[in-house]
Amino acid sequence: MLPSLWCVLLGLCVSARGLESSAYDRNDLICSQGLSECTMQDVIPLTSAEDTADVKQLNPYFTLCWKDAKRCVLCLVIETELYIPPVKEVEDEGHSGAEEEDYSEDMRNAKASATVCYKAAVTMPTCKKVEFTVNHTALTHRNQAKMNITITQPDGFPFSSRIHVYPPKDFDLNQEVVAPSLDDVCSQKQLLNCVTMCQVPTVSSVINWKTRQMELLFEGRNNTLPSMCIQYEENGSCQSWNQKTIPLHSVAPCMCLQAWYEDEQSRRSKYCPFKKTDFPHDLLQVMWKNVSVHVRLGKINDKSSMLLWNLSAPCRQEGEVWLSYKTGNYRGINNLRQLLENGTWRQNSKGHWENKGVFQDINEQFSQCVMIKVKGMEHQFGPVCSHDTGRWRWSLLVVGVMLFVCVTALVFYFLHDCVKKWAWSWHHGGFVKVGRKGLVVLLSPPDVDDSVSESVHHLGSYLCNQGFSVSVDQWSRKEQCTLGPLPWLHLQLQKLSSMGGRVLLVLSHRALDRIEEWTRLNRDGEGPEPQKIKSPYSDLFTASLFYINAYKQQSRAGEHFFLVKFDSQPTQCPASDRRLPDLLHGLPLFHLPAQTQSLLTELAVVETDKGLGRRMWTGWMWGT
Structure with missing residues (x-):
């Protein structure tokens, strides 16, 4: 295995043509001197009992074989040493010359066979039976021979896979061979x-100061935009990104960009623009506008006061935070300093890094402040102070009074309008009763990223606040895993x-692609293809x-499904310019946030009771 692995790492792709002239899609076989007419076929392990040759030693290893003129894949090579029993010797020397000639002929044309099997974990074994003609007089070593089997698969053996190779007649010769990893090969x-x-x-990238953006440049397949994500710090989460530019306020020294092709097995390139170069000073000033510090007063159990601080920044920083009193000037207190260290930073949901701390036994008679000094910065950051308690209480009182006045005015306005509309409906022969609001089921698209997920969450919360019973797929993961x-x-x-x-079915650019693909497969009668888009909501969306489709055949799809698009969602092309797939024709479509009120109107349930019967419809009577 080791010699072949080094061949792989040195880039020596072994072609089947180099071993013996043959095509890639055919398994290759080489027999040593003394063996001729070698043929190979797939058999089941039980047929090995018929073999007349014994496998005495195995040496399996992986190598690279050319699949075509441009691509190579992993192949399995099995080197075997065989013991071939001799033909029956002449029992005495008194036989005639004709008998000796027959014996010599048997020595040259004896038939024999040997079988070798291989299997991966939790798979059935595959066995190769080799049949050949033996010329005992031509064997290099008496009754011993060698053969090499090169086994190929349509897409090659998986990288890092473990394969067991063994002769079925003697499992003690079992050998395990491990394929090289993709990282080792690609290195x-x-x-x-x-x-x-x-x-x-x-x-690669270039900074455009006029547009205040970092422009990304790509080299690869037809210069198409690959899948990307932005990562801050080596151990930070990588957040999806699908644009060719990055705003300068999002650029940071610890920023890296990962890029990959969706149709491959998720191997990624990593680009860190400032890993080997100094971060521009002008950009450093822009980045510090993204730094936020929050300070607030709190109480400990023994009623003493404490000052809590929270620092958020794109990258982890080294430095210190100290307490400062606001008494006309700021002075640091040496014994009340806390260090900013790498191990104390945690990344939040927005991708920024946070560091928290607390100063205890604070004198609440003064407005408390903190000062921050970051390693590498010329000036101190701050002072940042907590809100003054007295002013905060008065501000809270003023805000409360203003809210009360506004709520009173809104209630008066809506009740006045409601009574007016109710009187109008009664005059026109119907009694209108505003019924309960029904259930809203909110389904995410199959390509959920952070921005879409946050929009779905906000929409679900907003509908809950409007009085609807809401079921969101993002909030029901445990139940989905249990039921399916x-x-x-x-x-x-x-x-x-x-x-x-x-x-409510939330649409996105890739969701429309998924629907068109689903429609095509069902129209052509093809089976489902493996999903290229992987998210927790892909199966639910399908x-x-x-x-x-079932409700549409009954002309009832519009009674159960509404379509929703978030206009603020970044897509590869404007969603509003794209024609809906045929499957979605006839379903109401709402663009949010512009049509939020229209959506609420259609979701509200109104019951109309008249002497001759009752009917249900969606929409407020006076809003339609």
Whole structure:
């Protein structure tokens, strides 16, 4: 294994043509001197009992084989040493010359076979049976021979895979061989053009001070925009990014950009613009506008006061924080200093790094402040002070009075309008009763990123505040894992039947691609393809498409499903310019936040009771 692994790492791709002229899609076989007419076929392990040759030693290893003129993959090579029993010797020397000629012929044309098997974990073994003609007189070593088997697969053996190789007649000769990892292979520059999965986008950048943006430049497949994410610090989370520019206020010394192609196995290139160069001083001033410090007073159990501070920055910083009293001038107190150290920083949901601390036994007679000194900065940061307690209480009182006046005015306005509309509906022959608001089921698209996830969360919270019963897929992950995506959605639709309401299907650019792909597969009668878009909500989104299709055949899809697009969501092309797939035709579409009020109007349930019967519809009577 080791010699071959070094061959792989040195970029020596072994072609099947180099071993013996043959095509890639055929397993290759080399027999040593004395063996001829070698053929190989797949068999089941039980047939090995018929073998007349014994495998005495195995040496399996992995190497790279060319799949075509531009691409190579991992192949398994099995070197074997065989023992071939001799033909029956002449029992006495008194036989005739004809018998001796027959014996010599048997020595040259004896038939034999040997079988070798290989298997990965939790898979069935695959066995190769080799049949050959033996010329005992031509064997290099008496009754011993060698053969090399090169085994190929359509997409090659997986990197880092473990394969067990053994002869079925003697499992004690079992050998385990481990394939080299993709990182080991791709670390060799000679192999970058040979192994497709080693090919990653190349990223560079230039700062445009006029537009105040960092422009990203890519080299790779047709210069198309790859998938990307931005990471602050080596151990920070990587947040999705799908634009060719980065605002300067988001640029930081610890920033790195990862890029990859979606159609490959997630191998990524990493570009850190300032890892080997100094961070520009002008950018440092811009970055510090993203630094925030919050200070507030608190109480300990023994009623003594404490001052809590919270520092947020794009990158972790080294420095110190100290307490300062606001008494006309600021002075540091040496025994009340706290260090900013790398181990005390934690990353928040927005990708910024936070450091927290507390000063105890604070004299509340003074407005408390903190000063901050960061390593590498010329000046101190601050002072940052807590809110004055007396002023805060008066401010709270003023704000409370203003809120009370505003709420009173709004209530008066809406009640006045409600009575007016109710009188109008009664005059026109119907008694209008504002009924309860129904259930709203909110489904995320299958490509949820942080911005879409946050928009879905805010929409669900907003609908809850408007009095609706809301079920959001992001809030029900545990229940979905227990029931499964399809049963969970079926349960929500059953609730809709009894409570009334709608399913809101959130659309995005990739969601529309997913719907068109789903429609094509179902129209052509093809089976489902492996999902290229992976998110916790992909299966649930696909399940909703089956229900929409079923209801549409009954002309009832609009009674159950509404469509929602977030206009603020960044997409590769404007969502409003794209035509909806045929599956979604006829479903109401709302662009948020511009049509938020229209959506609320359509979701509200109104019951109309008249002498001859009752009917239900969506929309406020006076709003439609």
